[in-house]
Amino acid sequence: MTMAPIPKIRAEAVGKIFGEGADEFLAIDRIDLTVAPNEFVSIVGTSGCGKSTFLNMVGGLTEPTFGDILIDGKPVKGPGRDRGFVFQGYSLFEWMTVEGNILFALEKSRLSKPEKTELVRQFIHEVGLRGFEKSYPRQLSGGMRQRVAIARALVYKPSLLLMDEPFGALDAQTRGMMQELLLKVWEDHKVTVLFVTHDVEEAIFLADRVIVLASRPGRIKRELTVDLPRPRQFDIVTSPEFSQLKRGVLADIREETLKVMSLGDAG
Amino acid sequence: MPKTSSIAANAAAGRIDRRQSRRKKGLLRLRQPIPDRVFTTAGLVVPVVLVLLWFAVTALGLVKPLFLPSPLAILEEAWRQISTGILFEDAAVSSYRIIVGWLSAAVLAIPVGILMGNFRLFEGALEPLISTVRYMPIVALIPLTILWAGIGDEQKILILFLGTFFQMTLMVMDNVKNIDVNLIRAGQTLGFSNTEILWRIILPAALPAIWDTCRITIGWTWTYLVVAELVAAQSGLGRRIMDAQRYLATDTIIFGTLFIGLLGLLTDYAFKRTGRSLFRWTADR
Ligand SMILES: Nc1ncnc2c1ncn2[C@@H]1O[C@H](COP(=O)(O)OP(=O)(O)O)[C@@H](O)[C@H]1O
Ligand SMILES: [Mg+2]
Numbered sequence: 040m041t042m043a044p045i046p047k048i049r050a051e052a053v054g055k056i057f058g059e060g061a062d063e064f065l066a067i068d069r070i071d072l073t074v075a076p077n078e079f080v081s082i083v084g085t086s087g088c089g090k091s092t093f094l095n096m097v098g099g100l101t102e103p104t105f106g107d108i109l110i111d112g113k114p115v116k117g118p119g120r121d122r123g124f125v126f127q128g129y130s131l132f133e134w135m136t137v138e139g140n141i142l143f144a145l146e147k148s149r150l151s152k153p154e155k156t157e158l159v160r161q162f163i164h165e166v167g168l169r170g171f172e173k174s175y176p177r178q179l180s181g182g183m184r185q186r187v188a189i190a191r192a193l194v195y196k197p198s199l200l201l202m203d204e205p206f207g208a209l210d211a212q213t214r215g216m217m218q219e220l221l222l223k224v225w226e227d228h229k230v231t232v233l234f235v236t237h238d239v240e241e242a243i244f245l246a247d248r249v250i251v252l253a254s255r256p257g258r259i260k261r262e263l264t265v266d267l268p269r270p271r272q273f274d275i276v277t278s279p280e281f282s283q284l285k286r287g288v289l290a291d292i293r294e295e296t297l298k299v300m301s302l303g304d305a306g
Numbered sequence: 307m308p309k310t311s312s313i314a315a316n317a318a319a320g321r322i323d324r325r326q327s328r329r330k331k332g333l334l335r336l337r338q339p340i341p342d343r344v345f346t347t348a349g350l351v352v353p354v355v356l357v358l359l360w361f362a363v364t365a366l367g368l369v370k371p372l373f374l375p376s377p378l379a380i381l382e383e384a385w386r387q388i389s390t391g392i393l394f395e396d397a398a399v400s401s402y403r404i405i406v407g408w409l410s411a412a413v414l415a416i417p418v419g420i421l422m423g424n425f426r427l428f429e430g431a432l433e434p435l436i437s438t439v440r441y442m443p444i445v446a447l448i449p450l451t452i453l454w455a456g457i458g459d460e461q462k463i464l465i466l467f468l469g470t471f472f473q474m475t476l477m478v479m480d481n482v483k484n485i486d487v488n489l490i491r492a493g494q495t496l497g498f499s500n501t502e503i504l505w506r507i508i509l510p511a512a513l514p515a516i517w518d519t520c521r522i523t524i525g526w527t528w529t530y531l532v533v534a535e536l537v538a539a540q541s542g543l544g545r546r547i548m549d550a551q552r553y554l555a556t557d558t559i560i561f562g563t564l565f566i567g568l569l570g571l572l573t574d575y576a577f578k579r580t581g582r583s584l585f586r587w588t589a590d591r
Contacts, residue, residue, distance in 0.1 A: 100491050118494040130488035134510045134587045147497035175587040195496070 045112040047199060047231040048074040048097060053106035054256075055092050066092050068256035069106065076198075079225060079232045081242035082250045083288060085295050089257025090235040091127065091203050097233060098124050098201050110199065120147065123192030123230075125202040129184040131176040137163065137187050138172040144191045162190040165224065182213040189221070193228060200225075202234045206241065215273050218245060222271065239288045240276055243267075249284075251291045254299055261291055375557040380564075383557040392546070397569070400531055400543040403459060407466025407534070408527045412520060415471050419478025419516075424508065429479065440472035445533055457538035465534040466527050474523045481515035482508065514585045521577035528570035543569075 055067040067089040074080050084090050095101040097108055099118040108115045110122070118124075132140050138159055145155045163172055166186035176184050185205055192200060202221075206214045218241060225232055236242050242249050246265055253260035265284060267275055275281055333340050357377060363369055364376035371379065387393035421428040447468055455461040489511055493503040535544030543566050550558035582589070 095491075098491075098495060100494060118491070118497075120495070120497045122495060124492065124495045126488035126491065128486065128488060130486055130492055132489065132492075132507065132510070134513075134585070144496050177587060177589065191492075192495075 044076065046073045046109075047076045047078065047111065048072065048233065049107075049109040049112070050093075050097070051107045051109075053093070053096060053103045053108055055089070055096065055101070056104040065256040067096075067103075068258045070257070070259055072250065072259070074231060074233060076231055077229055078248065079234065079246045080248045080250060081234045081236060081246035082252060083236055083239055083242040083292065084252030084257065085254050085292060085299060086237060087299070088252045088254030088295065090237075090252060093252075093257065094201050094203050094233065094235050097199075098122055100124075120195055121197055122199045122201055123195070123197035125185070125188045125192045125200070125205045127203045127205070127207060129176065129181070129188060129208075131184055131187055131191075133176050136173050136175055137168055137179070140176070140187055141190050141194050144194050148195050158194055162194045165227075166190045166220065180213075181209050182217055185209065185217060186220070189224065193224065193230070196228075198230055200230045200232045202232065204236055205234075207236070207238075214241070219273065221245065222269075226270070239285055239292060243281060243284050243288065244271060244273075244276060249288060251288055252295075254295050255302060260295070261288075263287065372554060372556060375560065379557045380561050383561045384565075387561070393565070396541055396543045396546050397565075399541045400535070401569075403462045403466060403534060403542065404524070404527045404531065406459075407463040408470055408524050410463070411467045411470035411474055411523070415474035416478050416516065419475045420482050420509070420512075422475070422479040423482025423512075424504065433476075433479070436472050436475055440476065442468075444469045444530065445536075448533075448537055452537060461537070462534040462539065462542075466530055469530040469533070470523050470527055473526075474519060477519040477523070478516055481519055482512045484515065485511040514581065514588050517577070517581045517585065521574060521581065524577065525570055525574050528566055528573065531566060 050070055050072040052069040052071060053067065054065070054069050057064050057066050070093060072080075082090050082093065092101060096103050097110070097115065099115045099122070132143060135143060141159045141162055142155060145158060148155070150158070163169060166189055168183060168186055168190070171179065171183065176187065179187070188205065206217050209217060221232075222245060232245075234242070234245055243265055249263050249265060250259055251261040251263075252258065263284065267278075267280060276285075333344060360374070360377055364371070364374060384393075387396075418428075418432070422432055423429070444465060447465065451461050451464045451468070455464045485508060489507050490503055493507045498506065531542070532544035532547055535542040536548060539545040543562055547559050547562040547566075550556075550562065
């Protein structure tokens with residue numbers, strides 16, 4: 040009966056402390072964030088500012104030290120199949136074929152065997168890996184491996200996709216292709232995406248909203264809405280609107296980087 | 307390969323400017339490739355030259371046979387041991403000790419290492435102890451092993467076990483720890499239980515590295531063989547060498563040493579080959 044839609048993600052004053060005693064260290068300080076269903080939100084920040092830590096907390100892989108994270112209005116109690124995860128690095132099961140990796144993700148679902156096989160086939164098709172079903176990850180290029188990872192994270196139909204610098208290791212051309220592929224998959228599957236990156240252009244190009252994190256401790260420095268039309272093509276990055284957004288975020292990131300560097304000098 | 311042949315044709319017609327050929331050539335340029343053929347030949351030339359030198363030095367009588375018998379004397383010794391059957395007898399006895407000693411170490415070290423690599427409690431409880439114990443000189447343990455295990459095969463096996471177990475446990479622990487932690491996280495996200503993650507993700511991910519640890523440690527047991535057979539052994543490849551020392555039978559010593567080395571090399575090779583076919587997915591492209 041409630042009129043206001045339940046947010047997909049609701050983070051309330053979420054923080055994380057690592058270590059104990061003298062080694063105690065505040066990695067994330069009170070992050071408040073609300074993400075609507077089907078929204079695409081990017082998180083950018085300098086290396087070490089706590090992006091992965093925050094994403095892992097939303098994924099239920101790390102427990103927040105304080106604050107609450109709600110998904111669909113329910114507190115996160117650990118990892119679950121309502122969320123799909125694409126990790127930094129490739130993180131595929133190297134002893135399984137492309138097909139095997141994706142099928143493994145369906146093992147805990149109640150579908151019949153033919154239904155599973157069909158889903159695997161469909162997702163392999165969708166990420167453009169037809170003909171590579173029987174290949175092992177080591178035999179694939181970086182971009183192809185990350186396609187397997189995306190298919191593995193989506194095949195069981197999670198409603199929230201968490202991505203941690205998924206294209207960070209790819210060359211510029213491949214990365215551009217992967218970004219377009221991701222946007223297409225996102226539009227087709229109606230999932231909410233929380234996308235972590237240190238690449239400002241990538242963050243803006245993909246997202247409805249960009250969250251800029253400050254570092255040491257990680258907290259939200261700025262939030263901006265990206266009002267660029269969709270579907271987006273790669274050449275949008277040359278538009279004046281894009282440049283203006285980019286300039287603002289770059290300035291923020293630069294400030295943070297300088298801050299970290301001077302901290303490093305002092306310590 | 308039409309592509310290659312067109313390159314070759316162009317090159318033949320002088321259309322492709324072969325920069326390399328204009329550069330200074332040489333086999334001793336810093337970090338530069340050399341032809342494969344040269345590389346392989348160099349590896350063969352060195353041992354052949356050494357054997358020839360050995361030949362020359364002994365044939366010219368520059369050293370006494372007592373210190374260094376000629377390569378022919380070694381071959382004669384080899385033939386003597388083969389024809390009398392001593393060699394196979396020794397090899398069988400020693401192999402048995404190595405297999406049992408190494409297997410019992412592996413059977414314990416692998417599960418303990420896996421526990422230590424996965425559970426901080428086990429690591430905390432065992433790592434300091436094992437790290438200390440592994441520096442014990444194995445030769446110094448001989449008297450104790452005799453007290454505990456007598457002077458039969460058990461004592462030799464115990465030496466091989468002690469020489470392998472501690473190091474191997476720590477190596478397996480590292481193998482397990484070194485897998486990509488995101489594989490475990492992926493398993494958790496996909497809804498697998500901890501037991502399932504252990505058996506279906508952590509173990510297969512660590513297996514090629516654990517296999518490599520097996521290969522390395524079984525190689526060590528061959529090098530421990532002489533130590534294991536130092537006391538109260540009637541036969542064995544290591545024993546044969548120790549006995550020969552008493553009679554100053556240098557040819558037996560050298561042949562025995564080379565033969566143990568050869569068996570070690572063969573074991574290594576067998577493990578490598580088996581590993582390659584067991585873990586096909588680790589091959590690039
Ligand atoms: N398990 C951990 N134990 C201790 N410190 C950690 C741990 N994980 C991350 N950190 C620290 O927390 C900070 C944020 O890390 P992370 O979230 O990985 O940053 P990012 O992903 O933005 O590069 C870093 O300073 C990092 O060293
Ligand atoms: Mg990170």
